[in-house]
Structures are given as structure tokens and as C-alpha cells.
Amino acid sequence: MDVLWADRDTLPLDDRGLAYGDGLFETIRVQGAEPLLSARHVQRLISDAHRLAIPVEEATIQSVMRQAVQRYGRSPGADWVLKLMLTRGSGGRGYRLPAHPTPRLIVSAHEAPPIPPREGVAVALASDPLPQEFATAGMKSLNRLPQVLASQGLEGDLWEHLMTDGDGGMLEGTRTNLLARWGDQWLTPPVASLAVAGVARSVAIDWLEREGEALREVSVPLSAIDDDRFQGLLLMNSVTGAVVVTRLGSQSLPCREPVWALRDAINHRMGLNG
């Protein structure tokens, strides 16, 4: 595996990450020198690399993360974002896999975005449905054009666009997964329907299971928000934590106590302050 540092290196133009999005990425919030949820990030990267048949060794990833934290680590308390991109490496023209590719791991450091306000955010619906990905479902691959296009118009007080399936089921945001409170249950769409099965989503699910809460992995129809059983909607990702949705388009959403409590629990388990 070749390791490339974004502040020093450049990419050969025959890299398949560029040509086809043939690769993966992780974005990891780091507090000073401590990457949050690093074990889950590394595990997802390795698991998805296996799905793509990109050869990668955990020890190498771990070593590069340690080097990255040394190189870019800020003073204690200062947050930043470590991004890793893993590509299949160089290849000829054509989709077929090269026989013996040498993957590339690309490392960069970025500003940390603010943690969204505890009092919640307003979101709207994306104009196009989320493609159902089949073989790449849930994979944080470099194929992210649907999310790029769905991010257009995200400005001002609008924090996220929700993407639906073709039948009006809410699936996820452009950069967040979702959990809804429904009666005394939690609902979240199954991984097979998702573009990205997020690390924060897995934190939330593990916490709910440990607490003995009822969780169903099902599509959440848009019409649910008009039902008395609907108690609130949470969005989450591993960089900014969980946030309560107070408004969807022009409609105010209920936000009952369990939803606020789960928001706080996720952020606490992630190690997020604020």
C-alpha cells in the first residue's frame, strides 16, 4: 500500500479512485490527539475494502492513523477532522480489476465543523430519491455524486436534506443517518437500503440494544410524521454527533423526551462535548 499525504503528495492520473470512484473513505473527528470512535472507523474501512476486494491490512491503517495524529494533532481540546481515502490504486482503462493493484491510502486534515445546536435543526427533503445501491449498499465509497447533488441549496438555517426512496420512505440525509421514535419503538432504515451505514448509527444501535430499547430496521414513511405515534426524528454522523430535527420543510416536528435523551446519549458515547 502507498501512503499519500495531502499536504505533500499528489496523485497519479491513472488512479482508479479518480477514474471510477473505486475506493472508500472515512472522516474521523479528532479531539487534540484522540480520534473518536477510531476502532469503528477502522473496522468499517477494512470490512468495506474486503467487499471491494481491495487488499488492506489493519496494522497499516492503524500505523498511518498514529502518524497522522502526530503530524496534524492540535493542542488538547482543539477538534479537527482526519480524512482517509483508500483507492484501489493505478489501473489501465476499463472497469475490470487490475491483476495486482497496489492500493493507495490518502491522508488529509481538515477543520472540524461545529456541533449543531442542542435545540435542534431544520431540514428539508432532497428533490431526488436516493438510488438503491445493491452491491455497494451502506458502503462509504467514493461514489458520492447523489449526495453532492442533493446538497445543493443547503444554506442559511437549513442543516440537512433528507433523501427518500422512490416510495416516500425516509432513508437518510446527505451526510447523516436517521432514527425515528414511533410509539415506544425506534425505527431506522435497514443497511440494504442505505447509501452509507454510518459509524454514529452503529453507536446509536448498540446503545439502544444495551438499554433494552425496541428497535426495528424498517423504512420510515414520510406520512408517519402526521401520526400521533410519531415522537421525533434524530440525525447523526460521526463528525458532528446526533441532532434533533425540529422542522421538516414547513412542518414543525414533535420532539418528545426520549428523542432528546437519545441525542444526549449518542453524543456522550461518542465523546462529544456540547
Add this chain to the structure above:
Amino acid sequence: MDVLWADRDTLPLDDRGLAYGDGLFETIRVQGAEPLLSARHVQRLISDAHRLAIPVEEATIQSVMRQAVQRYGRSPGADWVLKLMLTRGSGGRGYRLPAHPTPRLIVSAHEAPPIPPREGVAVALASDPLPQEFATAGMKSLNRLPQVLASQGLEGDLWEHLMTDGDGGMLEGTRTNLLARWGDQWLTPPVASLAVAGVARSVAIDWLEREGEALREVSVPLSAIDDDRFQGLLLMNSVTGAVVVTRLGSQSLPCREPVWALRDAINHRMGLNG
């Protein structure tokens, strides 16, 4: 716009073509110094760039193509492939579009693949359906992971994998569009259902319209190949032309005279020899 030559330049690691597949590409067969179907390729690139809001000028593309042909042009009669990738250029972390991006045009030259034999090829079904892309339907974007994965196992005498929608409708190959002969009509899936609306497909459709042939843009169900009205299947792309499918999996397909004639007409109109 920055122009990068693959045999000389490298890519900054913050390019959004790498990060998100935020870009497009064209592969153009060149005979000596003559690019085939260059007007259609340029038109598609510009049209899709507008859909992605990537600023690009036709004069620049044309000028770069002329330089490329001078730089890489082979002796008369020698075929090669010119590849253009257009990315949105550098950007920060996050899907949202940078305010004033400078796109990059990346130019490379490649070996020309052989024209498939006139007597036809054997294909099989891909194991996963083709995702329905919605906002990016028909666009030759850099998001090509489904095609990469569907290309696995393409070896030996197997020339292509056909991808279906979730309901068993044949949509396209990993690198080809399809046309079926059905009674006295031609069938081809509509652009809204396609990953790539190919240049060779547009050549074929224009030819059929000029000849007054009946063409319907509909999904072609797999079950159609068992019907007496099914008369044959053609695959096509702009680099290797059109080819008749003689076998799908373990099943021999009929190949009636109009199918052979359309194959020859497409290749003739593309300027392909053989």
C-alpha cells in the same frame, strides 16, 4: 479550467473527482489522427457538465482534443483511445459545491481494444441489479463502482455482463447499451433508466429514425428472449462499435437478418472498419 496530461502531470489530492466522483468522462476511439464521433462526445460532455453545474466551454474542449491528437496521434490506420476526464476541481471537505471551482480536464491516451468479431459474442447476467440513478441517469459520471463490480468474472469468451433493473428488465451492459429486435420493432430502455446514455446508442437511434424503423424506448424484460417475436440483441459502445449477442448465459439467442444489418450499419456510420 486546468488541463492535465496523464503522461506528465499529477492531481492535487483535494480534487473532487477523486473525493466524490464529482465529474465526467469520455472515451473516444481515434483512427490515426481522426477522433470518431467527436461532435457527439463533446456535446454529451458539455451537456452533462451543465447538469452538474461544472463550468466548461466548448472551445476549450475542442482545443484540448486537437492538442491531444497532435500529441498522441498514431500513424494513419493505427487506432487508439483518447480519454477525457472532467472534474469539478479542488474543494474543501464536504459535499457542498465550492463557490468558485476551477474544473480540471485530464487527458490520457490508451491502447484501442479489438473490435469484437462480427459473428457475435457470448454474455451473461451480472449478479446485482443496476441502481436507478435519478438525478444522474444516463450521465457518464466518475461514479462507476456498480460497473466495476459487475465486471468481475468477465474473462475468457464472456464479452459482457448485462445489468437488469430490480424487475428483471434488461437495461445495459457494464460498458454497452442494448437494442433488441421485437417483431418488426426495435426496443431500447429509456435514458431515465440508464447508467450511461451512450454515444453509439444515439448513433443507432438516429439511424433507425432516418430509416423509418419503429423504435420504442421501453424496458426489455428477460422473459422476452423466450418469445417468438424476439429476433435478436445488439450491444454497442463508441469504442468497439456494435456486436450481436449469440448467447446469454447458457441460452442461444436468435439473430435474425435485421439485427446483423443494424450491427453493420452502426459500425459503418461510426467509421469503424471490420
